[in-house]
Amino acid sequence: xxxxxxxxxxxxxxxxxxxxxxxxxxxxxxxxxxxxxxxxxxxxxxxxxxxxxxxxxxxxxxxxxxxxxxxxxxxxxxxxxxxxxxxxxxxxxxxxxxxxxxxxxxxxxxxxxxxxxxxxxxxxxxxxxxxxxxxxxxxxxxxxxxxxxxxxxxxxxxxxxxxxxxxxxxxxxxxxxxxxxxxxxxxxxxxxxxxxxxxxxxxxxxxxxxxxxxxxxxxxxxxxxxxxxxxxxxxxxxxxxxxxxxxxxxxxxxxxxxxxxxxxxxxxxxxxxxxxxxxxxxxxxxxxxxxxxxxxxxxxxxxxxxxxxxxxxxxxxxxxxxxxxxxxxxxxxxxxxxxxxxxxxxxxxxxxxxxxxxxxxxxxxxxxxxxxxxxxxxxxxxxxxxxxxxxxxxxxxxxxxxxxxxxxxxxxxxxxxxxxxxxxxxxxxxxxxxxxxxxxxxxxxxxxxxxxxxxxxxxxxxxxxxxxxxxxxxxxxxxxxxxxxxxxxxxxxxxxxxxxxxxxxxxxxxxxxxxxxxxx
Amino acid sequence: xxxxxxxxxxxxxxxxxxxxxxxxxxxxxxxxxxxxxxxxxxxxxxxxxxxxxxxxxxxxxxxxxxxxxxxxxxxxxxxxxxxxxxxxxxxxxxxxxxxxxxxxxxxxxxxxxxxxxxxxxxxxxxxxxxxxxxxxxxxxxxxxxxxxxxxxxxxxxxxxxxxxxxxxxxxxxxxxxxxxxxxxxxxxxxxxxxxxxxxxxxxxxxxxxxxxxxxxxxxxxxxxxxxxxxxxxxxxxxxxxxxxxxxxxxxxxxxxxxxxxxxxxxxxxxxxxxxxxxxxxxxxxxxxxxxxxxxxx
Numbered sequence: 001x002x003x004x005x006x007x008x009x010x011x012x013x014x015x016x017x018x019x020x021x022x023x024x025x026x027x028x029x030x031x032x033x034x035x036x037x038x039x040x041x042x043x044x045x046x047x048x049x050x051x052x053x054x055x056x057x058x059x060x061x062x063x064x065x066x067x068x069x070x071x072x073x074x075x076x077x078x079x080x081x082x083x084x085x086x087x088x089x090x091x092x093x094x095x096x097x098x099x100x101x102x103x104x105x106x107x108x109x110x111x112x113x114x115x116x117x118x119x120x121x122x123x124x125x126x127x128x129x130x131x132x133x134x135x136x137x138x139x140x141x142x143x144x145x146x147x148x149x150x151x152x153x154x155x156x157x158x159x160x161x162x163x164x165x166x167x168x169x170x171x172x173x174x175x176x177x178x179x180x181x182x183x184x185x186x187x188x189x190x191x192x193x194x195x196x197x198x199x200x201x202x203x204x205x206x207x208x209x210x211x212x213x214x215x216x217x218x219x220x221x222x223x224x225x226x227x228x229x230x231x232x233x234x235x236x237x238x239x240x241x242x243x244x245x246x247x248x249x250x251x252x253x254x255x256x257x258x259x260x261x262x263x264x265x266x267x268x269x270x271x272x273x274x275x276x277x278x279x280x281x282x283x284x285x286x287x288x289x290x291x292x293x294x295x296x297x298x299x300x301x302x303x304x305x306x307x308x309x310x311x312x313x314x315x316x317x318x319x320x321x322x323x324x325x326x327x328x329x330x331x332x333x334x335x336x337x338x339x340x341x342x343x344x345x346x347x348x349x350x351x352x353x354x355x356x357x358x359x360x361x362x363x364x365x366x367x368x369x370x371x372x373x374x375x376x377x378x379x380x381x382x383x384x385x386x387x388x389x390x391x392x393x394x395x396x397x398x399x400x401x402x403x404x405x406x407x408x409x410x411x412x413x414x415x416x417x418x419x420x421x422x423x424x425x426x427x428x429x430x431x432x433x434x435x436x437x438x439x440x441x442x443x444x445x446x447x448x449x450x451x452x453x454x455x456x457x458x459x460x461x462x463x464x465x466x467x468x469x470x471x472x473x474x475x476x477x478x479x480x481x482x483x484x485x486x487x488x489x490x491x492x493x494x495x496x497x498x499x500x501x502x503x504x505x506x507x508x509x510x511x512x513x514x515x516x517x518x519x520x
Numbered sequence: 521x522x523x524x525x526x527x528x529x530x531x532x533x534x535x536x537x538x539x540x541x542x543x544x545x546x547x548x549x550x551x552x553x554x555x556x557x558x559x560x561x562x563x564x565x566x567x568x569x570x571x572x573x574x575x576x577x578x579x580x581x582x583x584x585x586x587x588x589x590x591x592x593x594x595x596x597x598x599x600x601x602x603x604x605x606x607x608x609x610x611x612x613x614x615x616x617x618x619x620x621x622x623x624x625x626x627x628x629x630x631x632x633x634x635x636x637x638x639x640x641x642x643x644x645x646x647x648x649x650x651x652x653x654x655x656x657x658x659x660x661x662x663x664x665x666x667x668x669x670x671x672x673x674x675x676x677x678x679x680x681x682x683x684x685x686x687x688x689x690x691x692x693x694x695x696x697x698x699x700x701x702x703x704x705x706x707x708x709x710x711x712x713x714x715x716x717x718x719x720x721x722x723x724x725x726x727x728x729x730x731x732x733x734x735x736x737x738x739x740x741x742x743x744x745x746x747x748x749x750x751x752x753x754x755x756x757x758x759x760x761x762x763x764x765x766x767x768x769x770x771x772x773x774x775x776x777x778x779x780x781x782x783x784x785x786x787x788x789x790x791x792x793x794x795x796x797x798x799x800x801x802x803x804x805x806x807x808x809x810x811x812x813x814x815x816x817x
Contacts, residue, residue, distance in 0.1 A: 057691060077694035087692065095686040098678070106678035107693040113673050 006069065008033040008163055008194045009054070009085075014063030016049050016218075023049040024060070027220045029213055031163075036189055037196045037224055038209035040239055042452050046218040047198045051167045054196070055087035056080030068162060084162035088152045088169065096141035100127065100134055100151055108158045130154045131184070145312065146177040153184065157193075164188065165196045170204055174312045175480065175512035182208045201481075202232050202239070214238040240453050275339060276300040277354065277441040277472035278324065283333035285323050285496075292316050292496035294323055296333070299491065299498060301441065301472035306463060308487030309476040311515055316496035317476045318360060321445050324474075325357050326350055338440045348383045354440025358430055358447045360476075362423070366430045369419030373411060374400040376418045377433050407432040408458075424455030431459065435466050442466055445476045460486055480508065522649050524765050529650075530723055532761030533657045534559070537715035538739030539746070539753040540667050541708030546748045547671060548704035549684030549697065553609030554594050556736025557616025558587045558709060562716020564620035567727035568627065570636040576721070583713040590616070591709030595702045613736065621729050633728035639721035654722040656714055663711075668750040680704055715739070738791050745794040756794060763790035 009031045016024040024046045031037050041047045052058040053065070059075025066072060067083040094103045101119040104126065114122075120136040127134055132150035140148060149169060156164055166185070170178040185195050185208060199205050205212050206227060212235065213223030221238050278301040287293040294316055301307050309317055322328040324335060326347040334343045337353040347355075359365035367376050374393070377400040382391065400414045409428045411421060418426060427447065435442060444463060448456040463473055463486060477483050483490055484506045492500040492514040500514035538555050545552035562583040569579025590612060597608045624634055640654035647653075671677040682690040683697035683704075690697045719735065720727050738760055745759075746752030767786035770778070 055692070056694075077691065081694055089688070089692060093686070093689045093692055095682045095689055097685060098682070102678055105675055106682055108675070112675075113669060114675075115673065 006033060007031060007066075008068060009196075010066045011053075012064045014050075014053060014060045014065070016046075016053060016058055016060050023218050024053065024215075025218045027063075027215070027218075029220060029224060031194065031196065031224060032211070033194055034189065034192055035194060035210040036185060036208055037194070038205040038212045038227070039196060039198050039215065039223075040200060040202070040205055040212060040235070041215035041221075042200070042239060045215040045239075047200075047215055048167055049218075050215065051087055051165045051196070051198050054080070054085055054163070054165055056085070057087070081159065084160060085165070086156035086159075086161040086163070087165045087167065088149070088156050089167055094140045094148065094152060094155065096139070098140050099137050100140065100143075101136040103140055103151060103155055104136075104158055107155050126158065127151075127154050130157065131187075145314070146173060146180065149173070149181065150184070157188075161193060163194045163196065165198070167198045168200065169197065170199065170201070171478070174515045175508060176516050177312075178204065202235050205235065206232060216241055274303040274305075276302050276336075277338050278474070279334075279336040280324070281334045283323060283335060284331045285319055285328045286331060287496075292319065293331075294319050294328075295496045297323075297496075297498055301474060303440070303470045303472055304467055305488045306467050306473045306475050306486055308483035308490040309474065309493055310480055310483050310490050310511055311493035313478055315493045315515075317445070317493055319496065320493070321357065321360070321443050321474075321476065324350075324441075324443060325355065351380065351383060354438060356434040356436070356439040356442045358427075358434050358442065358444045360445040362426055362430060362450075363419075367418040367426055370417060372415045373404065373409075373418055373421075373429060374414040376429060377403065377414075380433055403432045404429065424451050424458070427451060427455065427459065431462050435462055435471075437469075439466065439471050442471050442473045443476075444473055446478065447475075448477065448479070448482060456482075480511065484508070524762075524769070526649060526653065527765040527768070528758060528761045529653055529657050529660075531764055532758045533654075533660050533722065534715040534719040535735055535739050535742060535757035535761060536660055536664065536754050537656075537711045537718065538736055539742035539757045540664065540750055541711035541715070542740050542743035543746070543748055543750050543753045544667065544671070544680070544704045544711075545701075545708050546743050547677075547681045547684050548701045549687065550598065550701055550705065551605050551609065552594075552705075552708065552743075553606055553737070553740060554590070554612030554616070555609075555708075555712060555739050556732055556734065557613035557619075558590050558712035559616070559716045559719065559736045559739070560620050560730070560732045561590055561616045562587045562713035563720035563731060564623060564716070564727050565713070566717040567634055567636050567720050567725070568623065570638065570721065570725075571634060574637070576638070576640060579721075580713070580717055583717050584710050587713035587716070588706050588709035591705040591712075592702070595705045599698045599701060617730060620727075624727070624729070631729065633726050635726045636721065637725075639723070639725035640717065652723065654718060656718040656722060663714075664750055664754050667711075671750060712736075734788070738787065741791040741795050745791075745797070759794065760787055760790055763787050 007030045010029065012028045014024055014027045015022065027046070027050065039047050039050060049058060053060050053074060056075060056077040056079055063074070064071065065074055067085060070083065072083055073079055098106065101123045104123040105114065105119055116137070124136045127136060130150070130153065132147070132154050134143065134147050134151060140151065143151065153164070169181055173181060185197070188195055197209060209227050211224035212227050212230065213225070214221040214235070216239065278299065280297055280299040283294055283297045285294045292315065297320065309320070311317055319328055323330060326345070330343055334341055336342060337350055337355050340353055342350050342353060363369055374397045378396045385391065397414050404411065404414065407428050409421075409432065410425050418429065421429065447459045447463070451459065460482070463475065467473060475483065475487055490502045490506060490511065491498045492502070492511060494515065494517050499517070500511075502511055538559050541558070542552050542555055565583035565586045566579045569582040570576060573579060594608060594612050597603045598605050621631070625631060628634060640656055643651050643653050643655060643658050645651040671681065679690060679693075679695045680700050680703070683695060683700035687697040690700065716732075719732065739757065742753045742756035742760060745756035746754070764787040767783050771780065771783045
């Protein structure tokens with residue numbers, strides 16, 4: 001490792017616009033060589049854009065970049081790679097049908113023909129040297145996410161990378177996987193590689209980084225600040241802004257700032273005596289493209305209870321939601337909603353029984369972006385009317401207007417397209433539709449994904465209110481902190497099975513172990 | 521037996537060339553439904569070229585230029601004007617079918633078939649009965665192998681496949697997927713020209729309106745049947761040719777007992793069954809045209 005302490009990378013006045021939206025505005029920063037730098041911010045703060053500017057994927061409208069003392073023209077990946085900058089994307093940025101060796105070769109220099117064996121021989125040592133435990137001939141799509149990420153990092157290091165940028169690398173990892181990743185990052189640092197980590201969890205920043213740079217709303221708030229001199233609360237305030245920090249309820253702030261050990265317990269009325277609103281017995285499905293099949297899943301959710309589902313993505317969470325909402329065939333077992341058997345009845349009847357779904361993909365499954373707000377809002381209600389019975393749009397518009405106002409959706413009129421709303425507002429439209437008075441069982445699948453902290457807090461609040469009304473909620477999230485914060489109990493899914501159940505106070509290490517199959 | 525093999529090669533070779541064009545496009549992320557149009561343009565250009573210039577080589581070159589230009593047009597419409605691939609491809613097919621009819625009409629003033637004084641060079645009588653096959657049949661295995669090598673054994677091929685399967689990954693290593701698609705379509709244009717030339721000048725030396733009769737679409741079916749793999753698509757095309765040859769044979773043998781139309785439909789029925797069968801055996805690259813690939817935040 002060199003003693004050279006000149007900056008590896010600096011930028012001045014970098015501005016990026018996507019159409020009318022300013023994603024980055026006059027950002028300037030200096031990153032020192034041989035360190036681990038974190039870049040943090042909320043969703044929409046411009047972190048990913050910043051990473052892509054560095055990697056040459058996005059051309060800044062103005063500003064200067066300098067790598068290793070030499071100016072770098074923006075917007076050209078090849079130039080950036082030649083200068084030694086490599087970006088590892090958020091997740092899954094390798095062609096799934098490629099073998100590991102092919103994935104290495106496709107990013108490497110040097111053309112010519114190769115043979116399969118030669119390719120494997122060329123890349124296996126590289127993988128071994130980086131401690132990525134994988135056979136070069138395996139296909140990307142057959143690898144678990146952690147390994148895929150290892151392969152991606154290895155791919156980024158095929159040339160002499162000086163600056164490695166990891167964009168939200170922990171988003172797809174279990175806590176244990178994240179720790180392994182950090183170990184790998186530390187070893188890269190020892191090899192003299194400068195690493196920039198795009199993160200959004202304060203706990204992770206403080207655990208790994210040497211410096212932290214905070215972005216908010218596309219502007220540089222501060223940084224790079226040495227991590228040794230900043231505490232979690234101060235960092236949280238920098239991220240969400242002083243005004244928002246004051247308005248935030250203390251209980252919602254907790255998951256933002258909390259360190260690894262959890263002490264937060266809330267005494268809640270036990271719901272165990274009440275009747276279950278969902279009762280699944282030995283439910284199995286067939287495997288499909290979305291993930292593994294459910295394998296004899298037993299799950300009861302009682303009225304007035306939030307059951308959190310933890311698990312690495314792709315372990316059957318989607319199939320669970322699809323099975324309950326009649327989108328997957330049930331091979332064996334029974335599902336009862338609100339006391340009545342619904343195993344073989346379509347979604348309409350299940351909705352009549354009180355089932356409501358906040359789906360995974362807000363913009364695909366949740367809303368029709370090209371339809372108006374009132375059409376989206378009324379669609380589910382209309383399922384209950386007869387096929388040929390007349391509807392009165394004016395009436396629906398009026399009801400929709402009232403409901404959306406009540407849910408504090410920001411919109412100009414109910415005829416506007418759903419696609420014109422921001423993420424948080426779009427989610428509120430779904431909430432207003434799915435969290436109505438007749439709801440008995442609500443499946444909330446990643447309801448806060450991609451939302452900023454204000455909207456996230458609103459969603460949490462709505463879920464607590466629904467629980468107060470006696471609904472049972474199934475809450476799926478990839479963010480363990482929020483699961484722990486609002487769930488009355490937590491189940492862990494692994495390969496289509498429920499492998500563990502936890503009650504507060506939650507033991508993050510035990511949950512993490514269950515998620516990765518260490519604990520049986 | 522020998523004549524069946526010859527028949528398979530004769531009718532299979534154009535299918536193979538057009539299927540290879542489809543494979544390259546498919547790997548680069550384009551569902552190439554314009555194959556039919558390019559193929560008939562190649563057939564027409566070859567015959568007209570022979571008639572007008574009396575040189576098979578100038579005719580072939582002309583066919584290649586026409587098909588490459590057609591491919592560039594397709595690329596421009598799909599990539600630059602952001603048109604739907606399927607619609608644009610069908611449009612290209614329509615352009616090929618209509619354009620060739622127009623060309624014949626305007627040059628010869630008639631809708632009738634145009635025959636050329638000679639066709640592609642033959643392999644030669646040294647190969648016995650196979651001698652009647654054209655040189656395009658004899659170089660076909662080499663072309664298949666070359667396309668396979670290019671797609672599966674070079675970095676260029678990996679980058680081309682990545683452009684179709686995961687454009688964002690391609691962009692991440694500094695590859696422009698759009699340019700890769702242009703290259704893929706232009707290569708495909710060359711292959712379509714060869715397919716058309718073999719069809720029109722391989723054994724027949726004639727150009728008739730609509731003479732491709734759905735072979736371009738069958739080639740596309742071979743792409744799907746062969747899981748976008750050059751070797752797989754080649755065997756799929758040979759299979760379709762085999763069914764076709766057997767159909768003709770059956771027609772001669774049972775022509776009076778089985779409806780004529782049913783026998784004629786055999787290759788097409790085999791195509792449908794073949795595609796269904798291949799979806800049962802998943803594998804290979806599935807081109808993925810992800811929308812909003814460069815999603816931000």
